[in-house]
Structure formats: C-alpha cells, structure tokens
Amino acid sequence: MTDSVISLPIRILVLLLLLVIVAPLAVPMLMAFSDTPFLTFPPQGFTLRWFERVLFGPEAQTSFLFSLQLAFLATITALLLGVPAAAALVRYEFRGRSAIIGLMLSPVIVPLIVTGVALLQMFSSLGWGDTLTQLVIGHAVVCLPYVVRSVTASFVLVNRDLEDAAAVMGAPPHKVLTKIVWPQVRPGILAGAVFSFVVSFDDYPISMWLADGRHFPIPLYLHGLLERSIDPSIAAISTLVILFALLLVVVIEKVFGISIARLAT
Amino acid sequence: MKINISDAQIRGAHVQLEGLSKVYSGGTVGVDAIDLAVAPGEILALLGPSGCGKTTTLRMIAGLITPSAGEILIDGTSIVSLPVHRRNLGMLFQNYALFPHMSVLDNVAFGLSMRGVAKAEIAERSREALRLVQLEALADRLPKALSGGQQQRVALARAIVYRPRLLLLDEPLGALDKKLRESMQLELRQLCAQLGLTMVLVTHDQEEALTLADRIAVMRGGRIEQVGLGREVYEHPISAFVANFIGTSNLVDARIVSRDGDVTVLETDQGQSIHSTTRHGFALGDAVTVSIRPEHVTLAPSGASASGPNSLEGLVTQAVFKGQNLAIHLRVPGGADFVCTIPVAMTGSAVPAAGQIWRMTWPADRTIVVSRA
Numbered sequence: 001m002t003d004s005v006i007s008l009p010i011r012i013l014v015l016l017l018l019l020v021i022v023a024p025l026a027v028p029m030l031m032a033f034s035d036t037p038f039l040t041f042p043p044q045g046f047t048l049r050w051f052e053r054v055l056f057g058p059e060a061q062t063s064f065l066f067s068l069q070l071a072f073l074a075t076i077t078a079l080l081l082g083v084p085a086a087a088a089l090v091r092y093e094f095r096g097r098s099a100i101i102g103l104m105l106s107p108v109i110v111p112l113i114v115t116g117v118a119l120l121q122m123f124s125s126l127g128w129g130d131t132l133t134q135l136v137i138g139h140a141v142v143c144l145p146y147v148v149r150s151v152t153a154s155f156v157l158v159n160r161d162l163e164d165a166a167a168v169m170g171a172p173p174h175k176v177l178t179k180i181v182w183p184q185v186r187p188g189i190l191a192g193a194v195f196s197f198v199v200s201f202d203d204y205p206i207s208m209w210l211a212d213g214r215h216f217p218i219p220l221y222l223h224g225l226l227e228r229s230i231d232p233s234i235a236a237i238s239t240l241v242i243l244f245a246l247l248l249v250v251v252i253e254k255v256f257g258i259s260i261a262r263l264a265t
Numbered sequence: 266m267k268i269n270i271s272d273a274q275i276r277g278a279h280v281q282l283e284g285l286s287k288v289y290s291g292g293t294v295g296v297d298a299i300d301l302a303v304a305p306g307e308i309l310a311l312l313g314p315s316g317c318g319k320t321t322t323l324r325m326i327a328g329l330i331t332p333s334a335g336e337i338l339i340d341g342t343s344i345v346s347l348p349v350h351r352r353n354l355g356m357l358f359q360n361y362a363l364f365p366h367m368s369v370l371d372n373v374a375f376g377l378s379m380r381g382v383a384k385a386e387i388a389e390r391s392r393e394a395l396r397l398v399q400l401e402a403l404a405d406r407l408p409k410a411l412s413g414g415q416q417q418r419v420a421l422a423r424a425i426v427y428r429p430r431l432l433l434l435d436e437p438l439g440a441l442d443k444k445l446r447e448s449m450q451l452e453l454r455q456l457c458a459q460l461g462l463t464m465v466l467v468t469h470d471q472e473e474a475l476t477l478a479d480r481i482a483v484m485r486g487g488r489i490e491q492v493g494l495g496r497e498v499y500e501h502p503i504s505a506f507v508a509n510f511i512g513t514s515n516l517v518d519a520r521i522v523s524r525d526g527d528v529t530v531l532e533t534d535q536g537q538s539i540h541s542t543t544r545h546g547f548a549l550g551d552a553v554t555v556s557i558r559p560e561h562v563t564l565a566p567s568g569a570s571a572s573g574p575n576s577l578e579g580l581v582t583q584a585v586f587k588g589q590n591l592a593i594h595l596r597v598p599g600g601a602d603f604v605c606t607i608p609v610a611m612t613g614s615a616v617p618a619a620g621q622i623w624r625m626t627w628p629a630d631r632t633i634v635v636s637r638a
Contacts, residue, residue, distance in 0.1 A: 164329050165362040167349040170379035170427065179375075183366040 074139030082147030154188020277463030310478035355424030562605035
C-alpha cells in the first residue's frame with residue numbers, strides 16, 4: 001500500500017497509537033537529565049551526573065554485565081532447543097505435535113511470576129545450588145516461545161522445491177542445508193535471537209525468584225534502587241536499557257540487513 | 266579443449282522403467298507396476314489428470330521419491346539405489362524453484378560448483394548456458410526481478426549447464442500465459458534436439474503433450490493406459506478415457522452386432538446403426554464405445570439424403586464461434602449430445618443456428634471403436 005491510499009483518520013489513529021507507545025519511554029529519558037536530587041517531570045536544569053553515577057557505579061556495572069551474560073547464555077540455550085524444535089514442528093506431522101507447540105508456547109500464556117515460583121520450587125526440591133544455571137534455565141524457558149515462533153515462521157516459508165532442485169543439481173544433504181536452507185531461515189533465527197535476548201535482558205519476574213546477591217540482573221537492581229531512593233539515576237539506567245535495546249535492533253537492521261519489524265509480523 | 270555446450274554432441278540417456286511401483290504407507294497405490302522405455306533423445310510426455318501417478322513417476326526417476334518396487338534403468342544400469350544428488354539429472358519445476366537468495370548467474374552456476382568444477386570454468390560455462398537461453402544480460406539480477414518466462418529460462422539454463430543426459434520437466438510451463446507457453450514449448454523442443462537430450466515431461470495439458478512430446482503415455486489411476494506417438498494416440502485412442510482426455514470426442518455407447526471383413530456394424534443403445542472400418546480388437550456382442558472426433562463430422566441441412574452409413578439428425582442447441590472454427594452442439598433424439606467443428610472458412614450461406622435440425626454424417630474410417638470408460 002502506498003502512502004496516498006491511507007486515509008487521514010487512519011493516519012491520525014496510527015499517530016496516536018505510536019504516541020501512546022513511545023511517550024512513556026520518552027519520560028524517563030528526559031527525567032534522566034534533571035539536575036535535581038529527586039525524579040521530576042518536566043526535568044529541571046541539565047546534568048549528566050546521573051549517567052556518570054550509573055555508568056561508573058560498580059553495582060550498576062556488575063548488574064549490567066551480568067544481565068548481558070545471562071541474556072547471552074539464555075539465548076544460546078533457547079536457540080539450541082528452539083531451532084531444531086521449530087524445524088521438526090514445521091517439517092513433520094507426528095502425534096502430539098500440537099501438544100508440544102502448546103507446551104512450548106505456554107510461558108507466554110502462564111503468568112511469568114507463576115513460572116518463576118514453580119521453577120524455584122523445582123530447583124530447591126532437586127537441591128541444585130548453581131544460581132547461574134538456574135537463571136539460564138529459567139530465562140531460556142521464557143525465551144523459547146519467541147525463538148520457536150519466529151523460527152517456525154521462517155521454516156514455513158522455505159520452499160521444499162528449492163531443496164529438491166538443489167539435490168537434483170548434485171547437492172548432497174549437508175550442502176542443501178548450508179547453501180539453501182540456512183540462508184532462508186537465518187533471518188528468522190536472528191530475529192528469534194534478538195527477541196530472546198531482549199526478553200531475558202528485561203526479565204524481572206523470573207529473576208526475582210531465582211537470583212541471589214552475586215547474580216543480580218539489571219531489572220532487579222533497578223527495582224531495588226526504586227525502593228531505596230528515588231533519584232534520577234533510575235531514569236538514567238532506564239534510558240540506557242532503552243537505548244541498548246534500540247541499538248540492538250538498529251545493528252541487526254543495518255549490519256545484517258534484516259527488518260525486525262517485518263519478521264515480527 | 267574448449268568446452269562449449271551448444272557444440273557438444275550429447276547423446277541423451279536411454280531410460281527404462283520396469284514394474285515401477287509406489288505404494289504409500291496408508292496402502293494407497295500411487296503408481297502401479299508401470300513399464301516404459303524412453304529412447305535416447307526422445308521427448309516423452311506423461312499425460313493424465315491429477316492423481317494419476319505421473320508426478321510420482323517423475324519424482325521416482327529423479328530420486329525424490331523412493332519406489333516401493335521395480336527398476337529404473339539409465340542406459341541399462343539401475344539407479345534406484347543412487348541418492349538424488351548422484352543421479353546427474355536436470356529437472357524443471359512448475360514454480361521454477363530458483364534460489365531467491367542467489368543471483369541468476371549463481372543459480373546457474375550451482376550445479377557446476379556442486380561438481381567441484383574450477384571457478385573460471387564455472388563462470389564461463391554458466392555464461393554460456395545463459396547465452397543459450399538469451400538471458401546473459403540479466404546474469405547479476407536476483408530471480409524475483411525477472412518475469413515468469415525469464416525465470417523459467419534461467420531454470421532451464423541451470424538444469425542443462427552441467428550437461429545432464431536426461432531432463433525431467435514437472436509441468437514446467439503451467440504458470441505461463443498461453444502465448445509465452447507456446448513459444449517456450451518450441452524453444453524446449455529445439456533445445457532438446459540441439460543438445461540431444463532425452464526429456465520426460467509431466468503435464469495434464471494434452472495440447473502441451475502433443476506440441477512438445479514425440480510420444481505420449483496417457484496415465485490413469487497409477488497405470489499407463491496407452492502409450493504411442495502423439496498422432497497415433499489422438500487418432501486411435503484405445504479407450505473412451507483416452508479419447509476424451511486427448512482432444513474432445515463424441516462418445517456413443519454401442520454393441521458390436523456384426524463384422525464383415527473390415528466393416529464392423531454397431532448398434533447404439535438407441536437402436537441406431539453405426540459402421541466402422543477402423544481396426545480394433547473387440548468381438549461380436551461386446552459392449553463398446555464409439556468415438557468420433559468433432560472435426561470429422563460434416564453437417565447438411567435436415568432432409569438431405571444420407572451420403573453414407575453413419576448419419577444422424579440432431580437439434581442444434583448452440584453454435585459457438587471460436588475464431589478458426591465454429592463449434593456446433595447438437596442433441597440427438599434419445600439424449601446423446603454431439604459436438605462438431607466446422608472451419609469458419611468452409612461455412613457457406615447456410616450456417617447452423619440454434620433451434621434448427623441438421624443432419625450429421627461422418628466417415629466409417631473415422632469411427633473409432635474403443636473400450637467403455
């Protein structure tokens with residue numbers, strides 16, 4: 001559809017929707033620059049000291065780096081489980097197929113806080129002590145649906161005739177996989193990875209149950225900060241997290257030339 | 266030695282199918298013990314309605330479906346146990362199956378790179394193949410930037426670049442419009458002759474089979490109903506099914522009442538007598554079907570004296586102008602519907618019109634006796 005076809009009321013509606021989505025994000029980003037010892041909107045004065053405090057504060061740094069590490073490990077785990085699962089779900093008809101789809105997508109439906117407490121109970125009854133492993137498993141469970149969804153979508157689009165054509169032309173199975181299937185599912189896998197990373201990076205309800213003092217992801221740190229003091233450093237951290245997610249999307253789009261927006265639909 | 270596709274004298278493969286069958290896990294029979302031979306350089310069409318097993322047969326030759334029983338021989342050697350990628354065949358798909366993430370040139374080069382051919386030679390031979398289909402100028406485009414006809418030509422270049430001796434075509438021109446399809450058919454024929462390729466073509470379009478193929482195998486329910494030269498199958502169908510699948514036929518159920526030398530006398534269910542002088546293998550009393558091609562029926566105004574043994578009067582229900590021909594639909598008392606085509610150039614002052622009674626006549630040597638159904 002070209003722009004000229006979209007009628008004016010629709011344009012206004014879309015604009016309003018975007019405003020409702022984007023405006024709340026703009027508020028903390030503006031408050032982060034406020035030169036006051038408390039959170040206020042509109043911001044008064046201008047300072048970068050809150051960013052300075054956050055970026056150079058050891059606690060915030062540790063939490064940020066830990067969140068990166070956790071998101072990375074959770075994403076890898078979700079990819080290792082989700083990509084083959086998605087491939088099998090698209091390619092094969094088998095008994096219990098829809099049950100498996102339902103189970104894998106259930107973390108999106110069941111409240112996360114329930115999933116979190118269930119995981120905690122399971123881990124403690126099993127007597128597992130390693131917090132990092134527990135967190136990675138917990139996050140991977142939550143990330144899996146996003147990976148499965150986007151990878152499934154990309155596998156559905158792979159035309160079986162292309163694989164047949166490649167095979168007829170002399171490509172052995174492993175070449176068919178690397179030369180034909182992989183280039184077509186790569187965008188879906190990458191999109192799934194990005195979603196997964198962001199979901200893990202933003203997660204609070206799972207981490208809340210499983211984290212400890214030495215493994216303290218950034219959303220927990222943010223929450224703790226909110227409870228202790230309300231100064232613009234909270235806004236500064238929020239701003240950094242928002243910018244980080246944006247950066248991730250931009251990098252994927254520019255570097256890999258993949259439109260996340262298009263893949264998500 | 267400089268390798269040049271257009272100059273190379275490639276002899277096509279000799280293909281033999283022996284008792285080839287495919288039974289699916291549910292017990293459904295896809296292909297039922299077919300025997301078929303394709304001579305080197307020949308174009309054979311597998312023609313039939315959907316579900317007749319033609320595509321399954323083609324895919325078994327390609328190696329994309331494993332046969333349940335039977336042999337596939339190429340030049341006398343069985344290829345049944347060879348995996349797809351080692352069969353060295355070319356194949357055209359209905360939807361072209363071009364790799365969307367590769368340029369036209371890379372698409373064409375694919376088969377050669379899989380064969381470990383040196384880079385320089387790959388480039389040269391790929392360009393050569395593109396030149397053969399007159400698409401060299403579009404080598405760097407992506408497939409999606411090409412028209413349907415161009416895409417099919419890329420697919421063709423891609424399938425012949427590594428010089429297979431057998432080319433399989435799965436409804437290759439189905440997605441093209443009529444004009445383009447006709448020119449592609451001629452192009453394919455010419456290319457096959459030029460390269461000496463053997464081709465096996467799957468189609469449900471009888472016109473395509475007649476235009477493109479030397480021989481036609483009409484398939485039905487997993488079996489080959491009739492195989493022969495296009496003209497032979499058209500002029501001497503063995504069953505009502507074949508008669509109606511290749512071209513259109515007027516089919517009348519009848520019984521053989523007498524045979525006298527070449528002349529077979531039949532009686533229709535309505536009690537009319539029909540004479541046939543064509544060869545057939547039926548005996549006295551057999552229930553058969555008489556097939557008469559619309560172009561062999563001539564029309565005369567009602568009341569004209571019958572000029573031969575085969576003559577019926579019918580009510581014209583429709584007269585349809587079809588460009589070169591006029592198609593006249595008639596209903597014979599007793600219910601049988603007839604259609605006959607008369608060249609527009611031959612129509613004189615009196616043209617049949619709906620509501621009139623006309624007399625149909627057709628020669629006994631154009632009256633084909635076929636099996637019912």
